[in-house]
Amino acid sequence: xxxxxxxxxxxxxxxxxxxxxxxxxxxxxxxxxxxxxxxxxxxxxxxxxxxxxxxxxxxxxxxxxxxxxxxxxxxxxxxxxxxxxxxxxxxxxxxxxxxxxxxxxxxxxxxxxx
Amino acid sequence: xxxxxxxxxxxxxxxxxxxxxxxxxxxxxxxxxxxxxxxxxxxxxxxxxxxxxxxxxxxxxxxxxxxxxxxxxxxxxxxxxxxxxxxxxxxxxxxxxxxxxxxxxxxxxxxxxx
Numbered sequence: 001x002x003x004x005x006x007x008x009x010x011x012x013x014x015x016x017x018x019x020x021x022x023x024x025x026x027x028x029x030x031x032x033x034x035x036x037x038x039x040x041x042x043x044x045x046x047x048x049x050x051x052x053x054x055x056x057x058x059x060x061x062x063x064x065x066x067x068x069x070x071x072x073x074x075x076x077x078x079x080x081x082x083x084x085x086x087x088x089x090x091x092x093x094x095x096x097x098x099x100x101x102x103x104x105x106x107x108x109x110x111x112x113x114x
Numbered sequence: 115x116x117x118x119x120x121x122x123x124x125x126x127x128x129x130x131x132x133x134x135x136x137x138x139x140x141x142x143x144x145x146x147x148x149x150x151x152x153x154x155x156x157x158x159x160x161x162x163x164x165x166x167x168x169x170x171x172x173x174x175x176x177x178x179x180x181x182x183x184x185x186x187x188x189x190x191x192x193x194x195x196x197x198x199x200x201x202x203x204x205x206x207x208x209x210x211x212x213x214x215x216x217x218x219x220x221x222x223x224x225x226x227x228x
Contacts (some may be wrong), residue, residue: 020188033216043158043203056213090157099207099216100146100165105157110142 002027004093004106012112018079021109025072025093029053032074033103034066037088046089049074050097078111086113116141116208120219123201127194135189135222137178145206147171147180147187148216152201152224159203162209186225194226 005024013019025032033056034046045058049068066076072093078085088108094101121136139147146165150158162171167182176191187204204219 045215045217046140047216056215058213058215097122099214102160102163103150103158103216105150107157107158108215 001110004091006089006091006106006108006109009107010112012114013081014114015081015083017081018077019111021076021078021079021089021111023074023076023091023092023093025074025091025104026104027038029093029095030072031094031097032068032072032099033092033094034074034076034098035092036046036060037090037108038086041088043090046076054075055097081113083113086111115210116145116206116217118204118206118215118217120202120204120222122220123223125222127224129196129226129228130193131226133191133194133198133224135165135191135202135224137187137189137219139185139187139204139206141206141208142184143209145208147178148205149178149187149189150203150205150218152203152221154200158203161204194224195196196226196228199224199226 007022031050033048048056052068068074090108092103092105117140118135146201149161151161152158162173164171164180170179201221203221207215
């Protein structure tokens with residue numbers, strides 16, 4: 001089975017722009033979660049989607065949003081980018097909803113905001 | 115909410131040395147506990163998990179026991195290999211404001227020298 005794929009792998013944006021990141025889960029997985037990884041804050045949970053609905057949400061501002069499509073693929077959008085949004089964004093998929101489920105992570109999208 | 119504290123790295127060991135990476139947690143209720151590993155340039159992989167007190171998770175020679183009395187989940191391996199060089203993350207499940215998520219420690223970088 002193919003693993004979790006994320007596109008693009010690297011991205012450079014400037015402050016004020018918006019960005020969309022994409023995640024394709026493992027075939028058959030219905031849940032997709034997003035995490036932000038930075039040297040200072042570590043790994044922080046953004047949100048989880050299951051059956052096209054946001055089921056769980058972390059403590060991030062409304063500039064961070066996401067959606068899930070009927071084929072379970074997910075996109076994450078960040079609007080009005082700030083320098084502090086520079087991070088590695090990781091997507092993880094699991095068979096079912098919830099943090100108890102084993103999460104399978106993609107390699108991440110590294111975003112640099114200038 | 116629930117939180118995790120793991121020993122700061124980096125940790126440098128020689129091949130075949132004994133490894134311990136400490137992890138303690140603060141939690142209400144009965145969280146599940148996890149160790150994830152991140153190899154260079156890759157996403158995280160689940161290493162092992164334990165879902166209730168006194169459970170021992172094990173995989174690839176690594177072990178960790180869910181100790182409720184000491185609120186700990188220390189990772190151990192009897193004889194490390196160069197291929198074990200990676201960043202290790204302790205994590206637990208957390209429910210806050212009706213939202214469930216995984217909460218990660220800051221990570222411990224392990225380097226094993228031949």
